[in-house]
Amino acid sequence: MEIQNLLKNNFLLFDGAMGTMLQKRGLKGGQLPEGFNIHSPEIIYDIHRKYIEAGADIITANTFGANRFKLKDSPYSTDEIISEAIKIARKAAGDKLVALDIGSTGKMMKPFGTLGFDEAYDVFKEQVIAGKEAGADIILIETISDLYEARAAILAAKENSDLPIFCTMTFQENKRTLMATDSITMVQVLEGLGVDVLGVNCSLGPRQLRPLIDEILKIATIPVMIQPNAGLPILRNGETVYDLTPLEFAEEVKSMAQNGALVLGGCCGTDPVFIKTLKEALRTITPKKLDNRKLTCASSFKSTVIFGKEVKVIGEKINPTGKKKLKEALRNNNIDYIISQAIAQKETGSDILDINLGLPEIDEKEMMKRVIMELQSLIDLPLQIDSVNPDVIEAAARIYNGKAIINSVNGKTSSMEKIFPIVKKYGSLVIGLTLDEEGLPKTAKRRVEIASRIVEKAKSYGIPEENILIDCLVLTASAAQESVMETLKAIPMIKAKYNVKTVLGASNISFGLPNRKIINSTYLALALGCGLDAPITDSTSEILMDTIRAFKVIANQDRECKEYIDFYGQEPKRHKSQEQKIEKDLKQIVIDGIKEEAKLKTKELLETKNPMEVVDLYLIPALDFVGEKYEKQEIFLPQLIRSAETVKIAFEVVKEKILLNGDEKISKGRIILATVKGDVHDIGKNIVKILLENYGFDVIDLGRDVESEKIVSTAKAENIKLVGLSALMTTTLQSMEDTIKELKNNGILCSIMVGGAVLNKEYAKTIGADYYGKDARESVSIAKRVFDA
């Protein structure tokens, strides 16, 4: 490829700012800069020419904001702007290169915003295709704050063109983007996706960016690009100017070039003089080759786990095999339960979470996508996508905002042919299981052979060793005792041969034996001693985490025993609450909202009382009492909700008991709750939800910004009698009305209750709702009425 050759021995010089130049040529505040391609092409041409004359090797076409959202109120289409812009640039460039410039969509992506991944992809795809057809030489994706947006744009560029991709993100002085991505995470994810050049542009001057760029130059293994601003904006004689002179700018950028930056240019405040001066400065130096070693890393959108330096724990609990409650949650679309399991693992020391949702009776792919979307926004741990179905893996890897681990591939040719293309495309890590067509090997030697085959085959797909984690597979000691140690022997053999890391699911070892814990923890300790990098295990198990913490001290990974002392230094305190006798009765605990005591007290009560007695004699009366106090304004919302949460905890215990007894469930009815399309406010909806649950209703919470189709289809599939809709803005009431219409047009025979700050009874009626809930307590009365009728 031409670009790769160009980058071998030369600096590549980009142009400077377009916006700054356009402002000097009459661009008004709020005006569309891309409009100049159409109404004043001569100005654009002239600016490009000046940069070419200054010595730029690549000029950036005036297409930064040429996406369908930003052009919405203009008379132009994406195609029109891009084809004109590239035409002008092409004419100005002569034998130099032209970059299609792609900036942010301007919208915030889900789940914080409302722009979905697929929609973002489509927006970028339109730009990519227009740019390719107009004859751009490279695609420059720049000034991106949201890693998720960068992913969508890069995938759109890769899947719809063969052009080289340069991608730069924008950072703040705290060395994170506005959406909190740090430099190592950017490098891992962008390199994984296969961009040709990555880097940093805009927001700050070269001096402020230096610490960040130094960090990137220490980890990147592909060419690094920098386009800083011309310093920081200051006010001079009533004009905003940037504080660096062209010479100062050039000297700063030059010294970064000496440290290894290869593609250089300017952003806000730079002009052809800056570029010319920079060109001059670069004449005296030659490019420095980066010789960073590839790391084995998994990343969420804002944090990265590096394997190899110390033991990392992959939490195994989100896997329905043998877990009754998780199965039940999956069948009932109860995402909250899965979230609670994820949080419990994070809090007990998991570094990465394995996600396996394979259950025959559910749509695994849809569930996987939903869970990934939820978890990646709530928890900053990287996720491990675990499925036997390549379709599920691909769907999850595509929408995952980070660098995931794929679990798994094995030595079978068919498995490798299906999984490796996905691993390569999304730049994931992959777990290779040492089994093949002949099954699970008995010896260490055979394991090494299979691992070698996996690694070599991966390389043929362009997947580096560093992106592979080998699992040497444990056999249960009760069934195949003689081969247990073979697994452990294989670990150092494989690590000596390749620069791969190793994982191991270590809980199967004790299957069928009593006192499994001690077998598991002993085996884990042995495996760690053999060089295991990351056990796939249960971090909520104290003994296993004890073993890992102890190992980290012994292996000199936990420097100065800090983690160990922090954790165990206060041991006596940790168990105190469990030993204390709780004096208050459950009713009082609910009234006072003492969440920590509810579980134990409920368990205690259930020893002598049956579950329904606990509900009817304690929980409901306490709730009613609290509710009345709230009505009388003796207590306020935070206390009401705290009591409700206390009841919820007690209820969980009661439900577990009922499940155990095999009694019938105590559902008073099933209710859908959703914040309507376009609205992202959900506090009110969440309050309604917990109160309804407290009174024994099952709530299907569809979340916020919910499409009417989703509400209709769920209501239909689940045969729902009551739907609750929430909207907080005058601008989203329309969408509430539309949803109600959709429900009625589809013949869904359910009652509809609505609520939200801008609603009132009359308005609720006009838009076709059956009930208006002025607050959460009211929604409980409505539900009682609907289900008692």
Add this chain to the structure above:
Amino acid sequence: MERHLNHYNINRNKIDIGIDKEEVLRYLGYEGKKVDDITDLIIDECIGEILEISRTSFIYNTYEVNMERDVIFFKNTNFKIKGEDISNHLQNSKKCVIMAVTLGNEVDERIRYYSKVDLTRSLIFDACTTAAIEALCDWVERLIKKMSIKAGYKATTRYSPGYGDLSIEIQPKILRLLDTQKHIGLTVTDSFILLPKKSVTAFIGIGKDVKSESIDCRNCSLYKNCLFEKEGDSCGNSKPVKK
């Protein structure tokens, strides 16, 4: 000679805004009523956490303005606003500052997280961030006032889309004018909701002879549904009226 106004400013650094606990209690409904110990403790914890994790970003720019009846034209831009209330508010202004302020995505993330693990805390956290964004707006407003006075002018109070007859549908245009997405990460949805959620845009008029008192509640578009006004109180952006 008139001195120049610092007409452009971007801040992404930490500002010590201070969060008024009384204000938080008011948002939670405890107006002068006794707050229980647990709630009180959670409020303190939330305030500490917010001061630590929130960004205090803002951007503002100053424009010369011309008024023709109820339309205000911003010089050297293609931006204009229309409305009797805002025209009235900006009466006699020679210049107008447009500001955009945000606490950033981190607090939204945290509210979401708490809503899954501790609903009570998410509710209280949300109230504290509302107080925080108000405090940040006040801070920026004071800064602009101070500068205006130094330069020999007076400044009006801030006036945001959604007050009076100024629709929130103006938000995308304000954001584009200030390029807020690039500078402070502030975006707007198709339903005109600002994201990150704890964000505000506002106008401040500057001139020798501008009005500088608060607006009247009756001018607010939320007048009929205002939660505060029912209690004879106000959100702090306006002067309460007796119904």
